[in-house]
Structure formats: structure tokens, C-alpha cells
Amino acid sequence: MTMSRIEPSIRSRPVYGTLSAVNATAHLCVADAAGGAALRELFTHAPPGFAARTEIDYVPGPEDHTDALRALAPARFHTSPTVPALLPRLVRQFERMHMGTQVYLAGSETLIGLAMKTGMEAGLDFEAMQTEHRGTLARRMQCVHCKGITEGVTTQPATCEHCGLLLLVRDHYSRRHAAFQGVNINAEDPTDVPAKEEIFS
Amino acid sequence: MSLHGAIDVVVSDVVAINDLVKRFHFERPDGEPLPAFSGGSHIVIEMQDGETLRRSPYSLSSSPFRTTDYQVSIRRDDQGRGGSLYMHREVTPGMSMRISHPANLFALDKRAPKHLMLAGGIGITPFMAQTAQLRDTGGIAELHYGVRNRALGTYVDELSDRLGPRLHVYLDEAGERMDLDRLLSSQPAGTHLYVCGPAPMIDAVLEKAREHAWPDAHVHHERFATTAPGEPFTVELRASGLTVEVGREQSLLEAIENAGVNAPYLCRGGACGQCETRVLSHEGALLHADHWLSDEEHAAGEAIMPCVSRCSGALVLDR
Numbered sequence: 001m002t003m004s005r006i007e008p009s010i011r012s013r014p015v016y017g018t019l020s021a022v023n024a025t026a027h028l029c030v031a032d033a034a035g036g037a038a039l040r041e042l043f044t045h046a047p048p049g050f051a052a053r054t055e056i057d058y059v060p061g062p063e064d065h066t067d068a069l070r071a072l073a074p075a076r077f078h079t080s081p082t083v084p085a086l087l088p089r090l091v092r093q094f095e096r097m098h099m100g101t102q103v104y105l106a107g108s109e110t111l112i113g114l115a116m117k118t119g120m121e122a123g124l125d126f127e128a129m130q131t132e133h134r135g136t137l138a139r140r141m142q143c144v145h146c147k148g149i150t151e152g153v154t155t156q157p158a159t160c161e162h163c164g165l166l167l168l169v170r171d172h173y174s175r176r177h178a179a180f181q182g183v184n185i186n187a188e189d190p191t192d193v194p195a196k197e198e199i200f201s
Numbered sequence: 202m203s204l205h206g207a208i209d210v211v212v213s214d215v216v217a218i219n220d221l222v223k224r225f226h227f228e229r230p231d232g233e234p235l236p237a238f239s240g241g242s243h244i245v246i247e248m249q250d251g252e253t254l255r256r257s258p259y260s261l262s263s264s265p266f267r268t269t270d271y272q273v274s275i276r277r278d279d280q281g282r283g284g285s286l287y288m289h290r291e292v293t294p295g296m297s298m299r300i301s302h303p304a305n306l307f308a309l310d311k312r313a314p315k316h317l318m319l320a321g322g323i324g325i326t327p328f329m330a331q332t333a334q335l336r337d338t339g340g341i342a343e344l345h346y347g348v349r350n351r352a353l354g355t356y357v358d359e360l361s362d363r364l365g366p367r368l369h370v371y372l373d374e375a376g377e378r379m380d381l382d383r384l385l386s387s388q389p390a391g392t393h394l395y396v397c398g399p400a401p402m403i404d405a406v407l408e409k410a411r412e413h414a415w416p417d418a419h420v421h422h423e424r425f426a427t428t429a430p431g432e433p434f435t436v437e438l439r440a441s442g443l444t445v446e447v448g449r450e451q452s453l454l455e456a457i458e459n460a461g462v463n464a465p466y467l468c469r470g471g472a473c474g475q476c477e478t479r480v481l482s483h484e485g486a487l488l489h490a491d492h493w494l495s496d497e498e499h500a501a502g503e504a505i506m507p508c509v510s511r512c513s514g515a516l517v518l519d520r
Contacts, residue, residue: 024414025386097390100413123314123391128416 005022014169015113018135021046024102027054029074030115034135035107035152036065042104043072050067054105057090059083059111063135083111087118094122105130110140113178119188126175128152137200141169149179155196157185166193169200207247208235209307212296213270222323222355223289224262224274234268240331241423244271245469247299247300249470256460257284260326260397260423261303262356264333270391271300274355276323279503282450291387306468307423309334313393318344319379319406321398325355326425328397332363339514345379347371347398362487381406386414419428424470424492431488437517438462439481453507464507464520471509478518480505483515 017041021027027050031039036058043050055076060066071075079087103119105112112131119129122135139153141160147164157166167182174181184192186192206215210227214248217223221278229235238261248255263272278285307327309316316335318328328472330342335342344364348354349374360368371377385394394415403422410420430450437444438457447456454476457464466474480487480503491506498504504520 022414023412028237094390098386099388099390099392099394099415099419100386101390102414119390122311123312123389123393125310125312125416127418 002079005137008169014109014113014131014173014175016131019104019106019130019132021050021097022102023047024100025053026098026101026121027104028097028101029054029056029104029106030058030086030090030111031056031065031105032059032107032135033061034063034106035111035132036060036063036069038106038134039104040068040072042106052100055093057086059086059107061108061135061195072086082093083108083114087114089121090115090118090175094124097122104132105129106132107134108136108138109133110138110178113140114173117175117178120175123145139169139200140179141179141182142174143167143182149177150182153182154198154200155178156199157194157196158182207299207301210235210271210298210300212292212294212298212475215292215294218274218355219353221353222274222276224272224293225288226270226272227298228270230297230489232269235271236302237268238265238271238303238330239305239308240265240334241327242303242305242308242330243301243307243468244273245301245326245466246273246284246288248284248287248291250283250291251282253448253455255282255284255287255455256301256458256466256469260307260330262326262329264337265330266333266337269461272304274323274326274329275353280429282452304467305393306473307421309340309395310393310419310421311338311340313340313391313419315341315343315389315392317384317388317392319384319396319398319402320340320344321402322349322353322354324398324402324423324425325360326397328395329356329360331395332360336363341367343367343369345369345371345384347373347377347379347402352376356460382413383396383410385409385415385498387468393419393421395421395423397425400411400424424472429490431511434485434512435515436512437515438520439517440520447511452509453505453511453516457507457518462520466508471506474506476506476508477504478507478520479503481517481519483512483514483516485512485516487512 024107054074056074058079105115141150141153143160146163150161165184170181172181213228223476242261243258245256259273262274275288277289335516384422441462445460474493482488488511490509
């Protein structure tokens with residue numbers, strides 16, 4: 001059963017599944033915060049010998065599954081302090097990886113999106129990577145006007161941290177930027193300032 | 202009539218490549234360039250063989266960067282329905298023919314950092330165009346090519362010049378085989394796999410790819426049209442108010458076309474789905490030979506792909 005709280009929306013809006021172990025020669029698991037729980041469930045239903053062929057890269061957050069994940073005894077276990085700090089390591093992982101390694105991404109949309117972007121830049125099709133959303137709904141947002149990225153957006157509308165425009169956070173998503181698109185909400189009348197509501201938490 | 206429209210061409214050259222394969226060159230009568238195409242594309246050639254009109258698909262084997270002519274390389278199939286025999290026996294330089302616009306059901310995924318190509322026999326033809334395309338756009342191709350023997354190794358020398366150490370040739374008569382387990386387990390992430398050859402080879406590669414957990418999005422295959430001859434039968438085209446005979450050497454689609462009925466098609470090899478037609482009733486068994494309909498759809502008997510499939514008795518179609 002999926003634990004995601006994401007409502008169905010336009011086609012552009014990513015949807016996520018439930019991780020499920022496949023019969024592969026190697027497995028690469030990448031997760032942040034609550035995504036650790038999805039990895040633990042993945043291991044629970046995995047065939048014997050799964051851990052010995054699996055590498056876990058984990059970014060602890062408000063929820064920290066570090067000890068439990070290490071106790072699963074994967075072939076390699078590595079933690080990174082933040083998602084951006086994990087990415088250079090992930091680039092190298094994908095460079096070394098062979099076809100036949102299954103990739104599992106779990107946790108925030110930002111973690112899933114950025115890890116998927118890294119995989120896509122290595123040539124993997126986005127559909128080749130399994131995903132499961134857990135935890136925060138905070139969005140990585142690109143301002144369509146100045147192109148600046150604002151991380152961790154939880155309100156609707158939201159202010160662009162680069163150009164200061166008030167933006168409607170759309171469900172329109174870019175896999176290439178791993179970001180939702182933000183469009184100026186009061187272009188006709190900048191004095192009309194709608195109240196911000198906390199909706200992506 | 203088809204989805205493509207047709208192009209009038211003149212046969213500008215016919216070159217014997219070896220005992221079984223001839224290459225045919227087509228140009229426009231006015232010498233103008235032909236439409237651009239991408240590696241892996243095929244054209245459908247119309248052949249007026251006496252009373253019989255045949256339309257057979259062939260991969261373009263020339264470089265996509267060359268549109269002064271189109272080249273197809275055709276292996277003579279003595280057991281086939283006669284398309285390749287007609288091309289080998291009847292087609293000579295100077296002849297006027299009609300071909301379709303090119304269509305591509307076997308395109309390169311240009312995002313791939315590496316393209317792993319597996320060819321068997323005359324399945325080499327789409328890879329001739331694709332390796333030419335990659336040579337000029339800088340992509341990495343590695344080609345594994347199974348042939349019966351050195352003499353029947355169509356284009357081996359040309360490919361060797363083009364690919365150097367990234368060409369691997371396997372001589373069937375010397376017992377040489379591709380090591381699929383090793384090949385499919387040693388490719389860098391992002392590699393795309395392409396296979397074209399005899400059906401058992403394609404099936405074996407697809408099964409190995411699944412076994413080695415290759416994602417479907419990274420695996421591409423193209424089967425040749427294997428429209429074998431079959432027993433004659435009668436088809437009623439209810440929407441058109443016609444009843445026609447399907448001859449032994451004729452496909453159901455060709456019989457429909459010969460009756461003057463417009464039917465859609467694209468690949469004429471049971472792969473693309475364009476010609477899917479509703480079955481209203483059938484007295485004999487439906488002899489499905491396509492790769493488009495699911496097993497359940499085959500069993501349900503409500504649809505047929507007339508480019509490759511037949512019926513063992515009278516058939517009524519919504520066409």
C-alpha cells in the first residue's frame with residue numbers, strides 16, 4: 001500500500017509507486033528521512049541474499065532510520081548530511097554502475113527528483129528507476145521568470161528567493177530541473193497580495 | 202493507399218553483395234533529394250509481380266546523411282512469399298518503382314551514452330544506417346554480429362572500417378556464439394540495447410535482458426516481416442460490401458488492398474498496430490502471427506492484424 005499523500009493531478013505531476021525488490025544482480029537504494037522506512041519495508045519483502053547485493057545511500061532528516069538501515073547489513077551503507085551533498089557521490093555511483101542494477105529512490109520529492117535527474121544524466125530512463133514517496137511534501141520550485149530555484153517550498157503562493165516575485169506553485173513539473181514551476185500570481189496588480197497558506201508540508 | 206503516400210523512384214543501381222544479398226538503390230526521377238530519415242527506418246516497396254501487387258517493408262541500410270538515394274539490402278528468401286525473389290530476379294537498373302515514405306519503429310535513443318547492437322544475418326541492415334548516423338553524430342556503438350560464414354557476412358568489411366574493435370563477428374559455422382550473459386551483465390548504466398535478426402535470436406535476447414533486469418525502456422527490437430505463405434481462404438469485407446479470396450502467396454492485407462479498399466498500415470510486419478482490424482465472425486481458426494495483440498486478445502478472436510495473420514476458413518472483417 002502506498003503511503004504517499006499525493007493527490008491525482010495533471011499528467012506532468014510525478015506519481016510514485018511502492019518499492020518492490022526485483023531479481024537483479026545489484027541494487028542501489030537512495031533515500032532521505034522518512035524514505036528510510038520504505039527501504040526497511042523493501043528489505044522485509046526482498047528475497048534471500050538481497051542485502052548482500054545492495055548498497056544504501058541515506059540522508060537522515062526529521063525522521064532518522066540510520067541505525068535500523070545499518071542493521072539490515074547491506075553490502076555498503078553510507079550516510080550524507082544533505083541531499084545536495086549526496087549528489088556528487090551519486091554521480092560517481094551511476095558512472096560505476098552496470099545495466100542490471102536496480103535503482104530504488106524513496107523519501108521526499110526533492111530527494112527522488114534530484115536522484116532521478118542524476119540517473120537520467122547518466123543515461124537511465126526515468127521509468128527504469130523505482131520510486132516511493134514518504135515524508136514531506138515540500139517542493140523544489142523553479143521561478144519561470146528568473147529561473148532561480150527555491151528549495152523547501154511549503155506555502156501557496158510562495159516567494160521566489162531570487163527575484164522576489166510572488167509565485168503560484170504549479171503541479172507542472174520538470175524532470176530535467178527536478179522542480180515544480182512557479183508562475184507570478186499577481187502580475188496584473190502587484191498590490192493584490194493573496195495570503196500564503198501552508199499546504200506542502 | 203497508405204498512411205505514407207508514395208514516392209515514384211527509379212532503380213539507379215543493383216549491387217550483388219554476396220550469394221544471397223543484393224543492394225538496391227533508388228533515386229527520384231528528377232534527381233531531387235529524397236525525404237530525410239533516421240537510422241532504423243524502413244520503407245515499403247511496391248512490387249507489381251504480374252497480377253499480384255506486393256508491398257514489402259525493408260530497412261534502409263544507407264547513411265541517413267545521404268538522401269540523394271535510398272539503399273535497401275535484401276536477402277533472397279527462397280521459402281518466402283516471393284517479394285525478395287521478385288526483387289532479386291526482376292528488378293534491374295532503370296526500372297520505375299513506387300516506395301513509401303520512410304517510417305522508423307526501431308529508432309536510436311539519442312540520450313544513451315552507449316548503444317549495444319546485436320545483429321543476426323540480414324538483421325544487420327538497420328544497423329548499417331544507425332552506425333552511419335552515430336559515426337557522424339559521435340555516439341558510441343558496439344556491434345555484435347552473427348553470420349553463417351565469412352562469405353555471407355554482409356558488410357563485415359565496411360563495418361570493420363567504421364567500428365574497428367567495437368565490431369565483434371561470430372561465425373555460426375565455426376560454432377561461434379555471442380555470450381549474452383557476459384554482454385548483458387557488463388554494460389555501463391544508461392546503455393541501450395538493440396536487437397534485429399531471426400525470431401529465435403530476438404526471443405533469446407529479450408529473455409536474457411529480462412533475466413538481467415534490463416528496464417524495458419532500454420531494450421529495442423525489430424523483427425523482419427515473416428509473412429509466410431498459407432492456405433487460401435475467403436474474406437468478407439462487410440463495411441466495403443466486398444468478398445475477396447486471399448491467395449496462398451498473398452497476405453490478408455494485400456488481398457484487401459488488391460480489392461481496392463484503403464486499409465491503414467505502417468510496418469507490414471505485425472509489430473506496429475496500425476492495421477488492427479475488427480473481426481465480425483470467423484468459421485476457421487484465426488492464425489495470429491503478430492507481436493501487437495496480447496495473448497488474451499488473440500484468444501478473444503475479436504481483432505486481427507491482416508499484414509501477417511490469416512484464417513483457416515471464411516472470415517468476416519469490419520473493413
